Amino acid sequence: MNSKKNKVYTSINALLDKLNIADGMTISFHHHLRNGDKVLNLVMTAIASRNIKDIHIAPSGIFPCHEPLVEMMKNQTVTAITTSTFNPGPVPQAISRGVLKNPVRLMTHGGRARAIEQGDLHIDIAFIAAPTSDCEGNLNGTNGPSACGYLSYAYADALCADVVVAVCDNLVDYPAYPIEIPENRIDYILLTDSIGDPAGIVSGTTKVTSDPTKLLIADQTAELIAELGMIKNGFSFQTGASSTSLAVAEKVKRIMQQNHVVGSFALGGIHAYLVQMLQDGLFKALMDTQSFDLESIASARMNKNHIGISASQYASPAAKSCLVDKLDVVILGATEIDENFNVNVITNSAGTIIGASGGHSDCAAGSSLAIVVSNLTKKQYSTVKKRVTTITTPGDTIDAFVTEYGIAVNPRRTDLLNKLKNTSLNLVSISKLREKALSLGAVDARPQTSNRTIGFVEYRDGTIIDTIKAITD
C-alpha cells in the first residue's frame, strides 16, 4: 500500500512556511515568460512581506516587469543577484546606480548551467514557472494558457537545486505530457491564477527591419557568409531576434533557396522566421533554448524536429559536448566593439547596464564564424571604441564586424581574409571604422563612473573578465 504525499499548495504563504525560507538563501527562477513573468514577483513579494533579508536571487533573466525588485534591493530583502539575461529596465538601472548591496554577477547562458552543475552556483530553492503540470510536477512549457515554449534554462535548476517548486496556472490530470521536467525532480507545486501575461511573453522585437541602413548591414552580412562558402548543405546557424538579425536570416534564407541548400540546424532563441525555414525544409532541425513568439511555441508543440535542449547542451563549457561548438555561423549584436574586437552588450555608453551576455560569448567561442553586426554610430556615439566600457565577449572569439560602412575582419583570421581577397566586399580595418565614425562627428567617450564596483562579468568558464562600476548621475 502506498503513502502519497500531497505536493500541491494553493497558498504561497503555506508553501513558504513549509520551505523554511530564511535569510541568505539563494533562490532561482527562469525567464522564458520574459516580460510577462509573474512568478518572480509573486514569490519575492511574499518573501519580502515576511521581512526576510539578504536573499540572493539567481534568475536566468530579469525583465522590466521585475521592477518590484528595486524596492527589495533598497530594503535589503535582495542583496545579491546572479543572472545571464537583462532586458533594459528599472532593475539593471538601479543596479547601475549602486542600489544592490553586493556586485551583480553576470554569467553567460552556458556559464550559468556550468556553474549550477559544478556547484559554483548553489541554489537552495528553484521556483520554476510551469505553464502545464500535473499534481506530481511532470511539467512542460509548451501547453496551457501561459505557454512559453521549452524551459531550457530551468533544467539545470531542476537537476541541482536542493528544493524545486513548480509554479503553475494549468494543473492537468496525471500524467501530464510531454514531460520536460519529470516529477522526480519536483518537490512542490504552487497553484496560482496566472503565471504569465501573454502580451509580455512574446518578445516585441521579432520583425524584420525596414530601416535601409540595417538592411544594408544585413545584405553585407549575408554576402560575407556566402562568399566564405559557408551557406552549404549541412551548415548550422544562430541569429537572435533583433530586427537586423531577422533581416540577415531572411537574406540567408533566400540564398539557401536559390542554391537548394539544406542546413543542419538553427540554434538558440527561436522565432517565426526560423520556424518557416524548418517547415520549408531549409533546416533539418531547430535546437531551441527559448521561444520568442507564438509561432515558435506552436512549432515546439507540433514539430518533432523542433527540439528543446538544456542550457548545458546548448553551451556549457563543462559539458561533454555542446551545440555552440557545432555552430558554423552566429550573428551577434553589440553595444560597443573595440579595436581588439572585444564586444560589450552589457552597458550602454552612459555606463548603465542594459543587457547581459546571454549566449553571446558562448556562441562566439563555439562557432566557426562569429559575426557582429551593428550600425557604426548610435546617437552621438561611435560603436567602435578604443576600449569597450565593459568586456562581454573577448575579441579573440569574434571573427568579423559588419557595419554600413564596411566589414572589419579580425586580423587573426588570415584564413578568412585570404578567402575574401578577390571579392567585391568592402573590407576595412576596425580602426578605420572607428576613424570613420569619428569623422562623422560621433564620439568615443567613456561613461562617468565612480570607483565602486557594482558588477562582475563572468566568462563562461567562471573567470572574471571585467568589472562594472556604478554610474554617477
Place this chain on the structure above:
Amino acid sequence: MNSKKNKVYTSINALLDKLNIADGMTISFHHHLRNGDKVLNLVMTAIASRNIKDIHIAPSGIFPCHEPLVEMMKNQTVTAITTSTFNPGPVPQAISRGVLKNPVRLMTHGGRARAIEQGDLHIDIAFIAAPTSDCEGNLNGTNGPSACGYLSYAYADALCADVVVAVCDNLVDYPAYPIEIPENRIDYILLTDSIGDPAGIVSGTTKVTSDPTKLLIADQTAELIAELGMIKNGFSFQTGASSTSLAVAEKVKRIMQQNHVVGSFALGGIHAYLVQMLQDGLFKALMDTQSFDLESIASARMNKNHIGISASQYASPAAKSCLVDKLDVVILGATEIDENFNVNVITNSAGTIIGASGGHSDCAAGSSLAIVVSNLTKKQYSTVKKRVTTITTPGDTIDAFVTEYGIAVNPRRTDLLNKLKNTSLNLVSISKLREKALSLGAVDARPQTSNRTIGFVEYRDGTIIDTIKAITD
C-alpha cells in the same frame, strides 16, 4: 573559432586505450536489448583480452546471451556483479555455484537508480547500447536496426557515471532526434557493426496463456480487482509479460470495455496488449521503462502518449516522487511465497538464482493493491512455503495471492477483507493454501545450500534484506 573533439571510435581497442581501463573499475550496461544484447560481450571480451582483473560490472540486467561472463568470473576478469534483472541462464547458475569471487548484489530497478544517483553505486564507465546516435552522442533507443524502445534504465548511468560511452550501430547525421540522452552526457561513441540480435531483443513470453489453470487464475485476479471497485476511471495498472499476466491484462481490458472505463496510465514493461489498450483509448498514457516486443517499440516511436521514463521516475525511493507510488494495481509473479506473504522471485526451489527483483518490490511497496499470481504447485514443490528461500519482496507490501485453489488476502488488509465479505470469491488463508498444496503431494523443502554467501538482496532503500547461499550439487 571552435575546436572540435572527435568522440567517435571505430576500434574498441583504441577506445579502451583512451579510457585507461584498469583493474578494479566499475563498468555498467543496460539490458534493453535483452537476450539480443551484443554490447556487454563486446566490451568485456576486449577487456578480458587485456588481462585486466577484478572488474565490477553493474548492468541493469543479465541474460543467457551473456554466457561469456562465466569464463570471466572463473579467471577473475570479473569478480563482482551488481544488477537488478536476471533471466535464468548460465551466469546466475554459475553465481549460484560460487563461481563469482564476491557476493552478487541484487537491487530493484528503483533501488539501482537510487544507488547510482546517491553515489552508493559509483560507475567509472557506462557503456550504453545506443540503437541510434549522432557523432556527438545525442541518442535514442526507438530508431535503427537494433531499436529496442526507451533506454530508461540507462538514464541514471548517463547522468552519474564518470565516463559515458555510447555503443552504436546506426550513426546518423547530426543532430539525431528524438534525443533520449543528450550529447552533453556522452564522452565517446563506439561505432560497431551490430549491437543487437533482433530475435533476442524481443521477449519470448508475450502471448496470453492457453493453459486452463493459468486462465482460471487470471479470471480470479480480474474479478478480485473488479470486486474491490478498482477498475474505474483514472485507475493505473502494471502487469508484466508472463503469459498469466497477459491473461489478466486481457480480462481487465474486457471489464474496462464493458463498463466504459478509461484508466490513467499503464506502467513498466510495455507490450502489444498494453499498446492496444492505449490505442483503444482505455488508458490515457503508457509510462514505459522497457519494451517487450516490436509493437511496443513502434508505439514508443509514434505515440506521443507512450512516454519513456527514467528508472528514478519509475521507482526510486529517493526521488521527489515516483510512478509506483501512483500505481493502483500491480500484478506480480512469484517463485515462492510464504505464510507471511514474503515473495521470492530470485531463487528457485533448488536454490539456483533464476531472477532478480526488477520492479517487483518497488511496485509492491508503491501500489495500492499488489497481487501475486501463481499456480499453487510447480513441479513437485508447493509455491507456498513456511519461509521463502530468498526474500525478494517483504510480505507487508503484498496484498493478495491468487491461485487456482483460491485467493489469500494479506490479513493486514482488513479493509480489503471487509470489501470482499459478500462476494463469491473463494477466499482462503495462505496457510490453508500451503496445506492444500501439501495435501496434493507437493513438498515444502528448502534447497541444499552451503554456508558460503554468494549474494545479497538489497531492498530498494539499500538495506540488505536477505543473503543467498551457494548451492551444493
